[in-house]
Amino acid sequence: MLSGQGRLVAMSPRIAESSRPVYQQLADLLRVKITTGELAPGAQVPTEKALSEEFGASRATVRQGLMVLVNEGLIVSSRPQGYFVRRHELSYFRPQSEWDQPASPEMDRWMTEQTTLGRAPSQRINVEMIQPPDRVMDRLALSAGDLVVVRRRVRFLNNEPFNINDTFYPFGLVQGSEIVNPADITRGASEVLTELGYEQVRAIDEVEARMPLPDEVSRLELGPGTPVAVHRHTGYTKDDKPVRHTVNVLVGSKYVILFERTKPAGTGSE
Amino acid sequence: MLSGQGRLVAMSPRIAESSRPVYQQLADLLRVKITTGELAPGAQVPTEKALSEEFGASRATVRQGLMVLVNEGLIVSSRPQGYFVRRHELSYFRPQSEWDQPASPEMDRWMTEQTTLGRAPSQRINVEMIQPPDRVMDRLALSAGDLVVVRRRVRFLNNEPFNINDTFYPFGLVQGSEIVNPADITRGASEVLTELGYEQVRAIDEVEARMPLPDEVSRLELGPGTPVAVHRHTGYTKDDKPVRHTVNVLVGSKYVILFERTKPAGTGSE
DNA sequence: CAGTGGTCTAGACCACTCG
DNA sequence: GAGTGGTCTAGACCACTGT
Known part of the structure; x- marks a missing residue:
């Protein structure tokens, strides 16, 4: 139960003390209770009916308020049990892991948190040969x-999908190699590229936050109010030739992308 | 106008061809038109009334469908003109710029796109002395x-706020220095830290995508369906002492975070 | 079966801009 | 003033889950 403040001030009629709409006031109230922990993660939010009676608003108005919180990713509805405060458990995602082991104690500590949880990783792989989308064509410096x-x-963790990972290679580079085989490459695709004479020594990473496309919603089993982080990685050889482009789509509410960087030697602090 | 397919199949009555709810079908239809470009960025979406008549659904149902697209960040409503397909113009944000100039031609090209647009940058700075939030305390290895x-x-670009940037320094390190002065430090805060004997040589970056808090919504003037990218940067000296922690909040739909990395010397390709 | 949220309707009044 | 979207109501039926 909310603590029974009585009715909210309606905007519509002539009363017009006029502040925010009722549904926003309701959302604000509940949001405060969530962020202060009065409504802890996993706790049940009062039912639509209860809120409607408590605040003297119609069920539609109460729903509108709850929808605000759903779209902010703060609550979820699991019908027909009710609404619950969303749990947020963030893990770390480390694109750099191909290159090196954690170089610092801090990094070590953070990674351990993730790996000690006894998760069961798995993945589904398939390989296609296609004409690349524009953005990929651009990054790999290819022509039409x-x-x-x-x-x-x-990729799955405990049978929950958490990551879409598509890696693009120029056809000419990997033709006939292990990379076109839809099986896991245990020693890593980088290793194969190196053997083929294309060692990556430099990379550019782009990270973007956006709402998921319907395709991503279904592949990652996302609910409303869940943005994704899109991470694009382009790897270059020492001759500045792009040899690989990876697009990672991560569930925003579940993963933090982690980079570690070292100041380039011989660079001024400007 | 939509191309007049006639009524959508309602779920509710006994008819029950039953597939998706009407409002979802409407959202799907419009989403396709947007992603295929039939409704181009900036174009007006048919009015609620028009859609309601065209599909034989109540205004409330049509609104529900439109809300889906609003929360996906695909359309915006500008009252009382109507709904419009959202424009997406991404720029690049490069946290590394403190350390070096773009090291590669590709990077140069991307950066130029951004800087040639003739923008007018500005910023508001204020300085406080506080007890750090838990996360900052942790990253800076401080005690309660x-x-x-x-x-x-x-930070503003053409008077539009695009970035909240809060940098935390352990009090002992910067006491009495220029850093506590709420003015721009033209030669860069890193330079000041170096002069104080705390040169940063290593950093850890964390990037997370989430929906904004109400505070961020107002400071960044965000609409619904706009996630933020939160970028946390921790800088270390060569003695592994954390000397600074920066929290960047960027509007997801406007900025891409860009990193450039070089393979650490003497590391195997594993 | 009762109770939950999900969908949908018909209708009302409001604030805002200038089609 | 006409038309837009924003807010709100009262009521209806549905599908689902758990006691």
């Missing part, structure tokens, strides 16, 4: 008509 | 009761 090999992966 | 100096900045 050039083909790429794409390894598409959906 | 330790104080930090925080420089809070809101």
Whole structure:
């Protein structure tokens, strides 16, 4: 139960003390209770009916207020049990892991948190040969008509999908190699590229936050109010030739992307 | 106008061809038109009334469908003109710029796009001395009761806020220095830290996507369906002492965070 | 079966801008 | 003033889950 403050001030009629709409006031109230912990993660939010009676608003108005919180990612509805405060358990995602082990004690500590949880990782891989989307064509410095090999992966942790990972390779580079085989490459695709004579020594990473596309919603089993982090990684050889482009789509509410960087030697502090 | 397919199949009555709810079907239809470009960025979406008549659904149902798209960040409503397809213009944000100039031609090209647009940057700075939030305390390896100096900045581009940038320094390190002065430090705060004997040589970056808090909504003037990217940067000296922690909040739909990395010397490709 | 949220309707009044 | 979206009501039926 909320603590029974009585009715909220309606905006509509002539009364017009006029502040915020009722549904916003309701959302504000509940949001405060959530952020202060009065409504802890996992706790049940009062039912629509209860809120409606408590605040003297129609069920539709109460629902509108609850929808605000759903779209902010603060509560979820699990019908027909009711609404619950969402749990947020963040894990770390470390794209750099191909290159090195954690170089610092702090990094070590953070990674351990994730790996000690006894998770069961798995993945689904398939390989296609396609004409690349514009953005990929641009990053790999290809021309119209050039083909790429794409390894598409959906990664699971405890049977929950958490990551879409598509890696694109220029067709000419990987033709006939292990990379076109839809099986896990245990020693890592980087290793294979190195053997083929294309060692990556430099990379550019782009990270973007946006709302998911319907396709991503279904593949990652997302609810409303859940943004995704899109991480694009382009790897270059020492001759500045792009040899691989990876698009990672991560569930925003579940993963933090982690980078570690070292100041380039011989660079001024400007 | 939509192309007049006639009524959508309602779920509720006994008819029950039963597939998706009407409002979802409407959202799906419009979403396709948007993603295919039939409704281009900036174009007006048919009015609620028009959609209601065209599909034989009540205004409330049509609104529900439109709300889905609003919360996906695909359309915006500007009352009382109507709904419009949202424009997406992404710029690049490069946290690394303190350390070096773009090291590669690709990076140069991307940065130029951003800087040639003739924007007018500005910022508001204020400085406080506070007890750090838990997360900051943790990153700076401080103990309860330790104080930090925080420089809070809101950055504007053409008078539109695009970035909240709060940097925390352990109080002991920067006491009496220029950093506690709420003015722009043109030569960069890193430079000042170096002069104080705390040169940063290593950093850890964390990037997270989430929906904004109400505070961020107002400071960044965000609409619904707009996630933020939260970028946390912790800088260390060569003795592994954390000397600064920065929290950047960026509007997801406007900025891409860009990192450039070089393979650490002498590391195997594993 | 009772109770939950999900969907949908018909209708009302409001604030705002200038189609 | 006409038309837009924003807010709000009262009421209806549905699907689902758990006591």
